Amino acid sequence: MFIKKFGNIRKWTVLFIVVALLFTSGVTGLGAEEKKQEDPNMRYLNAIKQYILDHYKMDVTEAELFEGAVRGVIEEHPELLNKAVEGMLNSLDEHSTYFSEEDYDDFSSEVDGQFGGIGITVNKKGEYITIVAPLENTPGERAGLKSGDKIIYVNGQDVTNKDIDLVLPLMRGEPGTSVQLGIKRDGVDQILYFDIVRELIKVNPITHKVLEDNIGYIQIQTFNGNTNEYITKALEEFDAQGITDLIIDIRYNTGGSLYQVVEVAKHFVPKGPIVSIEYKDPNRNETFYSDLEKTKYNLVVLVNEWSASASEILAGAIQDTKAGKIVGVTTYGKGTVQELLPLKKGGAMKLTIARYLTPSGKAIHGIGIQPDVEVKNKTRKLDVSTLEKLEVSRKITLNDTGKDVLAAEQRLNILGYDVGEPDEVFDEKTCEAVKSFQRDNNLFPYGVLDITTQIYLDNAMLDVEITEDEQLKTAIEILKSKDSTSDGSI
Numbered sequence: 074m075f076i077k078k079f080g081n082i083r084k085w086t087v088l089f090i091v092v093a094l095l096f097t098s099g100v101t102g103l104g105a106e107e108k109k110q111e112d113p114n115m116r117y118l119n120a121i122k123q124y125i126l127d128h129y130k131m132d133v134t135e136a137e138l139f140e141g142a143v144r145g146v147i148e149e150h151p152e153l154l155n156k157a158v159e160g161m162l163n164s165l166d167e168h169s170t171y172f173s174e175e176d177y178d179d180f181s182s183e184v185d186g187q188f189g190g191i192g193i194t195v196n197k198k199g200e201y202i203t204i205v206a207p208l209e210n211t212p213g214e215r216a217g218l219k220s221g222d223k224i225i226y227v228n229g230q231d232v233t234n235k236d237i238d239l240v241l242p243l244m245r246g247e248p249g250t251s252v253q254l255g256i257k258r259d260g261v262d263q264i265l266y267f268d269i270v271r272e273l274i275k276v277n278p279i280t281h282k283v284l285e286d287n288i289g290y291i292q293i294q295t296f297n298g299n300t301n302e303y304i305t306k307a308l309e310e311f312d313a314q315g316i317t318d319l320i321i322d323i324r325y326n327t328g329g330s331l332y333q334v335v336e337v338a339k340h341f342v343p344k345g346p347i348v349s350i351e352y353k354d355p356n357r358n359e360t361f362y363s364d365l366e367k368t369k370y371n372l373v374v375l376v377n378e379w380s381a382s383a384s385e386i387l388a389g390a391i392q393d394t395k396a397g398k399i400v401g402v403t404t405y406g407k408g409t410v411q412e413l414l415p416l417k418k419g420g421a422m423k424l425t426i427a428r429y430l431t432p433s434g435k436a437i438h439g440i441g442i443q444p445d446v447e448v449k450n451k452t453r454k455l456d457v458s459t460l461e462k463l464e465v466s467r468k469i470t471l472n473d474t475g476k477d478v479l480a481a482e483q484r485l486n487i488l489g490y491d492v493g494e495p496d497e498v499f500d501e502k503t504c505e506a507v508k509s510f511q512r513d514n515n516l517f518p519y520g521v522l523d524i525t526t527q528i529y530l531d532n533a534m535l536d537v538e539i540t541e542d543e544q545l546k547t548a549i550e551i552l553k554s555k556d557s558t559s560d561g562s563i
Contacts, residue, residue, distance in 0.1 A: 118142070122135065122138050122139070125138060126138070143157065154418055155171065155173070155416075155418060155419065155420055158171050158416065158420075158422060159171035162422055162423075162424070165424075165425065166409070166425050168407070168409055168411055168423070168425050169411070169422075169423060169424050169425045170422070170423050171420060171421075171422050171423075172420050172421045172422070172423065173419075173420050174419045174420050176420070177413075177415065177420050177421040180413075180421075180423075181413075184297060184298065184329060184330060184413075185297065185298045186275060186276045186278065186295075186297030186298040186299040186300070187273055187274060187275045187276065187298065187299070188245055188273075188274055188276075189245055189246050189247050189248045189250070189271045189272070189273060189274070190244060190245045190246070190271055190272075190274045191211065191212045191213040191216070191218075191244060191252065191254075191269045191271055191272075191274075192207060192208040192211020192212055192213045192214065192272070192274045193205075193206070193207045193208065193211070193213040193218060193244075194206055194208065195224070195237065195240075195241075196237070197236070197237050198490070198491075198509045199508065199509035199512040199513060199518070200233050200234045200512060201223040201224065201225075201233065201257070201509075202223070202224040202232060202235070202237060202240050203221065203222070203223050203224070204218055204219065204220060204221065204222040204223075204224065205220060206220045207219070207220075208274070208277075211272065211274060212269045212270055212271065212272050213269065216267045216269045217267065218254070218256070218267065219258065221258075221259060221491065221502075222256045222257070222258050223256065223257040223258075224240070224254055224255070224256060225255045225256065225257050225264055226253070226254065226255030226264070226266075227240060227243040227244055227252065227253070227254060227255075228243065228252060228253050229253070229255075230243065245271070246271050247271065248271050248272050248273045249270065249271065250270070250271050251268055251269065251270050251271070252268075252269055252271060253266060253267065253268050253269075254266070254267045254269065259501050259502065259505060260501060275299050276297060276299060277299060277303050278293060278294040278295045278296070278297050278299065278300050278303065278329075279291060279292070279293060279294075279300065279303040279304050279306075279307055280292045280294075281307040281310070281311075283311075283314070283316065284320070284549065285549065286318070286549070286552070286553055287314070287315075287316055287318065288316070288318045288319070288320060288549060288552050289307075289311040289316040289318065289319045289320065290319075290320045290322065291304060291307050291308075291319070291320070291321050291322065292322040292323075293321065293322070293323050293326055293337070293384075294325075294326060295326055295327070295328070295329045296326070296328060296329030296330050296333040296334045296337070296383040296384075297329050297330065297333065298330060298333065300329065300330070300333045300334075300336075300337060301333055301336035301337050304337055304340065305340070308340060317369060317370055317371055318370070318371045318552040318555075319370040319371065319372050319373070319552075320372075320373050320374075320375060320545070320548045320549070320552070321341075321372065321373070321374045321375070321387075321397075322374075322375040322545075323374065323375065323376055323380050323384040323387060323388065324375050324376060324377040324379065324380060324401065324544070325377065325379045325380070326379075326380055326381075326383075326384040327379060327380075327381045327382065327384070327405070328381050328382030328383040328384060328407070329382075329383050330383065331348075331350075331383065331386075331410065333383070334383035334384075334386050334387050335347055335348065335361045335386075337387060338363060338386070338387050338390050338391075339363045339364070339365060340365070341365075341368060341370065341372055341391055341396050341397065342363040342365060342368075342390045342391060342394050342396050342432075343363065343365055343366075343367070343368050343394055343396060344362075344363055344364055344365055344366060345362060345363060345394060345432060346360050346361070346362055346363075346390075346432040347360075347361045347362060347363050347386070347390045347432065348360070348361050348386045348389070348390060348429050348430070348431065348432070349361075349429065349430040349432075349434075350410060350427050350428075350429050351427055351428050351429070351430065352426060352427045353426070353427075357427075363390075368396050370397075371397075371552055371555060372391065372396060372397030372398070373397055373398050373399075373400055373548040373551050373552060374387070374388050374391055374392075374397055374398070374399050374400070375400055375401050375544050375545065375548055376388050376399055376400070376401040376402070376404050376442065376444060377401050377402050377404070377544070378402055378403065378404065378405060378441075379405060380401075380404040380405060380442075381404065381405035381406075381407045382405075382407040382408075382409075384404065385404050385405070385406075385407065385408070385437055385441065385442050386429060386431075388404060388442045389431035389432070389435065389437060389442050390431060390432055392431075392442065392445065393431050393432040393433040393435070394432055398445045398446060398551055399442060399444045399445045399446070400444055400445065400446045400448055400544055400547050400548050400551070401444050401447070401448060401544050402444060402447060402448070402449055403441040403442065403443055403444065403447075404437075404441040404442040405441055406437055406438060406439050406440050406441035407438065408428050408429055408430075408436055408437045408438030408439075408440075409425045409427065409428050409429070409438055410425070410426055410427040410428065410429060411423045411424060411425050411426065412424055412426050446547060446551070448543050448544045448547045449543065449544075450540050450541060450542055450543050450544055451540070451541045451543055452538050452539070452540050452541070453538065453539055453541065454537070454538060454539070455487070455534060455537040455538065455539050457534050457535075460480060460483045460484065460487075460534070461476055461477075461479045461480035461483055462476075462480060463477060463480040463481060463484065463527055463530065463531050464476075464477050464480070465477075465524060465527045465528060465531065468521060468522065468523050468524065469481065469499055469521070469522035469527075470499065470521050470522075471499060471500075471501070471504055471520070472498075472499060472500070473499045474497050474498050474499065475497060476497065477527075478497050478498065478499045478503070478522075479495050479496070479497040481499075481503075481507075481522055481527065481530060482495035482496070482497075482503055482506075483495050484530050484531070484533065484534055485503070485506045485507070485510060485530070487534070487537060488510070488533060488537070490506035490507075490509055490510055491505075491506055492506045499522070504520040505520065507520050507521070507522055507526065508520040510526070510529075510530065511526055514529050514533075516529065
């Protein structure tokens with residue numbers, strides 16, 4: 074998905090939108106099958122409308138009748154106004170939708186890539202919202218929050234056993250306002266309290282690292298308002314290290330900002346068109362261009378079936394201009410553009426207003442981008458024989474050591490429980506991981522690896538599947554052979 078955002082609507086009222094769109098949809102064009110499935114209430118209303126049009130002596134139009142119907146309902150039940158807007162948008166394509174005020178705020182934060190908060194990443198482990206890590210140079214880090222801290226209270230409210238979606242809004246808020254967290258920390262008996270002033274937090278959607286053979290790897294999670302800023306920093310680091318072989322991973326990236334993906338593409342696409350946008354009004358059509366005189370990277374782009382919209386713009390531009398090779402499976406196939414318009418009565422509507430074409434003029438909606446090299450990842454059952462054997466011969470308690478402790482830690486680690494580095498020592502961290510595992514499996518959560526818990530832990534390995542990233546392996550092989558142009562061969 075990618076979005077163009079607009080300011081307040083000055084000339085329309087929401088009622089005008091309701092009426093205008095309702096009339097233009099029409100009812101007389103329904104096919105036989107659609108008529109058969111038509112809602113009885115709508116059929117009743119349409120029959121009355123048609124009778125009036127056929128027999129009413131004075132002048133009246135279909136638009137006037139529906140305006141009267143809508144006005145009458147909305148005046149009597151103003152709370153249905155946004156429901157009417159939502160109903161209209163739901164009758165359009167799957168990418169046009171209505172956002173409530175809360176949904177609009179959340180969506181805007183996601184697209185903008187910034188929000189008022191304290192700068193921590195969290196997940197749910199057992200009954201606790203647990204801090205994965207504080208982000209660098211944020212209020213959370215400066216306040217002294219640590220990885221593994223469990224959030225017990227937010228502004229005095231107990232959030233134990235609460236869903237993340239309910240807790241996150243409590244911690245977010247306007248920059249300059251305060252939030253108090255009550256934290257349970259391993260090795261500390263009492264609850265620690267932190268009063269933290271919120272700031273504007275910028276979300277970094279980029280992760281990057283250097284792989285074998287000095288190959289640069291950049292994963293773009295989404296095209297939010299910060300994507301080009303952070304990818305520029307990553308590329309500067311690679312340039313300083315003399316890295317010219319590069320993998321861009323946009324698998325599972327469902328899109329984001331049109332303007333951000335265009336700026337990102339300018340790092341890789343040679344001089345010429347990046348993408349063309351076609352509106353209903355041809356006078357609005359526009360093409361975005363790159364002015365890059367010479368590409369400097371041997372480039373491979375990883376895609377999969379969840380790479381959509383803005384991701385497909387990047388992949389399509391690189392493929393069409395032969396700036397790199399596309400590896401993976403056919404992408405999602407979303408070739409339309411939406412605009413986001415805030416409404417006077419609250420919330421916003423996201424409306425499909427255009428489609429886009431790749432530099433060669435291809436429309437990919439419903440089709441997707443075909444990779445130059447098709448590679449599917451392989452999934453296999455975990456080979457338990459590669460792990461230390463869990464003997465299940467004794468009850469393991471705090472400070473016990475041995476190979477059976479290592480075996481338990483290996484299994485907990487694979488299942489996503491934080492034991493640190495598996496080391497044959499049943500320490501406090503492993504004890505907390507065992508408690509979480511016991512809670513998640515409806516066992517008594519007392520942190521002792523009793524026989525029953527060990528059996529549950531060993532059985533959990535039977536369903537674990539390991540994904541072998543053949544797509545990434547192929548990308549590395551292509552770059553090793555220096556064959557990254559889309560018209561080459563492995």
